[in-house]
Amino acid sequence: MIKSVKILTNSLSVKFKDGTLENYPNIWLRDHAKDEKNWDRRSNQRKTNTASLDLDIKIKQVKLKNEGQNVEILWPDSISAVTYSSKYLFKHVLKNNNKQFKLSLWKKHQIKEDIFLSYQDIIKDIGFKIFLKKIYKFGFCVINNCETKLEAVEIIANKIGYVRQSIFGGLWEFESNQDMADSAYTQEELKPHTDATYSYDAPGLQLLLCCDYKAKGGESILVDGFKIAQTIKKKDKELFNLLSSIQVPGKYTGDGVILEAKRPIFKLDNNELIQVSFNNYDRTEFRLNELQTHRFYEAIKKFDNLVNKSEFQWRHILKPGQLLIFNNWRILHGRGSFFGKRKMAGCYINMEDFVSACRVNGIN
Numbered sequence: 001m002i003k004s005v006k007i008l009t010n011s012l013s014v015k016f017k018d019g020t021l022e023n024y025p026n027i028w029l030r031d032h033a034k035d036e037k038n039w040d041r042r043s044n045q046r047k048t049n050t051a052s053l054d055l056d057i058k059i060k061q062v063k064l065k066n067e068g069q070n071v072e073i074l075w076p077d078s079i080s081a082v083t084y085s086s087k088y089l090f091k092h093v094l095k096n097n098n099k100q101f102k103l104s105l106w107k108k109h110q111i112k113e114d115i116f117l118s119y120q121d122i123i124k125d126i127g128f129k130i131f132l133k134k135i136y137k138f139g140f141c142v143i144n145n146c147e148t149k150l151e152a153v154e155i156i157a158n159k160i161g162y163v164r165q166s167i168f169g170g171l172w173e174f175e176s177n178q179d180m181a182d183s184a185y186t187q188e189e190l191k192p193h194t195d196a197t198y199s200y201d202a203p204g205l206q207l208l209l210c211c212d213y214k215a216k217g218g219e220s221i222l223v224d225g226f227k228i229a230q231t232i233k234k235k236d237k238e239l240f241n242l243l244s245s246i247q248v249p250g251k252y253t254g255d256g257v258i259l260e261a262k263r264p265i266f267k268l269d270n271n272e273l274i275q276v277s278f279n280n281y282d283r284t285e286f287r288l289n290e291l292q293t294h295r296f297y298e299a300i301k302k303f304d305n306l307v308n309k310s311e312f313q314w315r316h317i318l319k320p321g322q323l324l325i326f327n328n329w330r331i332l333h334g335r336g337s338f339f340g341k342r343k344m345a346g347c348y349i350n351m352e353d354f355v356s357a358c359r360v361n362g363i364n
Ligand SMILES: [Fe+2]
Pocket: 184, 193, 194, 195, 333
């Protein structure tokens, strides 16, 4: 709610009832006019030709409406006033962290039984929101009581977004098979990593359903990469800066493709960590000067030491009917070595579709 507004030379000063004070440049407000003349409500697209606006546009008149719920602005190039809601303006306070739900960065002991949900619950609307919120907060969850077939993976994927096509196809099934080119098909222990460091747009979510398990070992290993980043940032700022600045390339060669992409292990956007990207199996050649090379390998050693500490690793043997779903931009995953038969099915979902599902359900 808005307490008061004041017209300044080139901006509008808005004081909110919680004490927040913000200046909105006139040109920004004019560009974001969402009345019938300037905004297409059917397509949710701008009608205004921004380039033709007067950069020094002045506010002709401003009025507070509905006890501060809205503000009405009359612009010199319009006949009728344009309404801006206090909610809209507050959402766009420059330094506002409007994230409604905070992430819960975790170590192993902080993961409780409530990380397990049931298939029957998550296919209902209320349960589905809880399910999304769980993935959003913790970066993963496990769904019990799924049917042990590909269709169960597809149903869940389609509730969030859609199955992503990749070099592995869309939906996939696999058993341990020494002939396959990718390291995921061996029975050796797979150390924590993120998938597709060779892709410009790494998969957002990965779904892994256990269809059959007549084996020993093979536990899923999850590590909260954001917790690792937070821990490193607190203890060793130089190491954090290194891991967030050196562009590390990943490469996939096989199946008729050569995919390659690069990004830092900790990818930042405006100083905010947005992605953890680490796959020692897929890293390809790149050169740095001698000093930086040494620092890089030292950083890899420290990072790897941390992600392989048991306090950071949540381990769980997936049983038939259990589906693990995790955020591949945050959670490093691995798998313990095993003997016997283990059949899995799964797929990827794009990050933007997961984020969209969260927004649609009021989680962001
Ligand atoms: Fe993987």
